[in-house]
Amino acid sequence: MKKTLNKVAYATIGMILGASAALAEPESKDPIKLTINEWTGQVLTTHIAGELLDKMGYNVEYVTAGYFPQMTALQDNTVTAALEIWTTNIADAYEKAIGSGNVKDIGSLGLQPIETWFYPAFVEELCPGLPDWEALKSCPQTFATAETIPQGRLVDYPADWGTSNRDRLTGLELPFTSIPAGSEGALVAEIKTAFARKTPLLVMFFSPHWLFSTYDMRPVKLPPYTEGCNEDPKVGVNPNATFDCDFVRGDVRKVAWAGMEEKWPNAYALLEALEISNEQQIELINMVDQKGQSIDEAVAYWLKNNESSWSSWLDAAQQ
Structure with missing residues (x-):
């Protein structure tokens, strides 16, 4: 109609x-x-x-x-x-x-477009070493929930948006679990709640979005994307896995x-x-x-x- x-x-x-x-x-x-x-x-x-x-x-x-x-x-x-x-x-x-x-x-x-993992700026005090991705290896408990403990939680895109984060977490050997959000609104609610309560959050998100004019969200510095890293285990930081790099800037x-x-x-x-x-x-x-x-x-x-x-x-x- x-x-x-x-x-x-x-x-x-x-x-x-x-x-x-x-x-x-x-x-x-x-x-x-x-x-x-x-x-x-x-x-x-x-x-x-x-x-x-x-x-x-x-x-x-x-x-x-x-x-x-x-x-x-x-x-x-x-x-x-x-x-x-x-x-x-x-x-x-x-x-x-x-x-x-x-x-x-x-x-x-x-x-x-920019799509990657983001976290609230205040999380750098709770997980020293951020924004470098390797810092996440030593502080998964900071991001853990009852649903994921002992692993950290990555709030992921809704399932029907498409996501490679399960493969990426495996490729980078990070002790995190990908938990899809239900919608864009659910992603936004997670971010708002994290800032309101000062609770840690690691979230897959994107720009352009109005949130970046309101909240200090910072990207994780993942290993640079190299052509082939999503397909060839020999490319990237982990010789035994694929998706061991940043997202393609599409x-x-x-x-x-x-x-x-x-x-x-x-x-x-x-x-x-x-x-x-x-x-x-x-x-x-x-x-x-x-x-x-x-x-x-x-x-x-x-x-x-x-x-x-x-x-x-x-x-x-x-x-």
């Missing part, structure tokens, strides 16, 4: 988008189905795209989809496009989808059903052009997750402040 905007945001977006030149008729009135995943940044990016497509006259639907299942759904246009695929945590689902010939990569979203990609370009060429061109920076997304996420504003209000704010960018995308998409 097409999302219904609240009245204030609808009026604001209408005034912003209504100021642009008349746009061409859409090639098809069939719905363009954009996937909605479970983290705020992805929802914001997708709704920005949806509002621009709506302005172009397209019928847009937002479809809640699992991060991994959406890669299969894209192959037959069950969903049409997914706009925030982190290449570092999609495992081989991205490559399989592209390799099928039914899904096309339509470019980088523009975000510069990219955030946009993907679409391969038939989209032919069926909706102007819409396809718009999604190709769509970009958002870390700073822009962090600001919008903060508006929603901390200031209590709605997705619609944050999208209206972005549209108002970035008209020169998106108006050029609309113009180029219809040439």
Whole structure:
């Protein structure tokens, strides 16, 4: 179902988008189905795209989809496009989808992602030697819970986000247990609680995220990533294991059903052009997750402040 905007945001977006030149008729009135995943940044990016497509006259639907299942759904246009695929945590689902010939990569979203293990700054007093990863070998008890003792706890990504941390903990021979969080909200709650109670925490997390403007979260300095360390035991610090290195610094990609370009060429061109920076997304996420504003209000704010960018995308998409 097409999302219904609240009245204030609808009026604001209408005034912003209504100021642009008349746009061409859409090639098809069939719905363009954009996937909605479970983290705020992805929802914001997708709704920005949806509002621009709506302005172009397209019928847009937002479809809640699992991060991994959406890669299969894209192959037959069950969903049409997914706009925030982190290449570092999609495992081989991205490559399989592209390799099928039914899904096309339509470019980088523009975000510069960082994914690794983080801890609150105050934990350095409780586990001397941090941020060096080897310090974790001598203080697992600092991070232990009733669920993991005598091992430490690593609060991991939700299972359906994809994670290599069990392999990485084994590869680095660290006495920790990976415990998946249930959602992004659960990860955030863990971090907030750690700072409020001054309790130790080791957590898999990512940037851009509003948390880094509020909390002093520091990355563990893992052994540098070297090509092959995830596949070849001879590469990395442990000659008997793989994943004995840092995470690959990947990219955030946009993907679409391969038939989209032919069926909706102007819409396809718009999604190709769509970009958002870390700073822009962090600001919008903060508006929603901390200031209590709605997705619609944050999208209206972005549209108002970035008209020169998106108006050029609309113009180029219809040439």
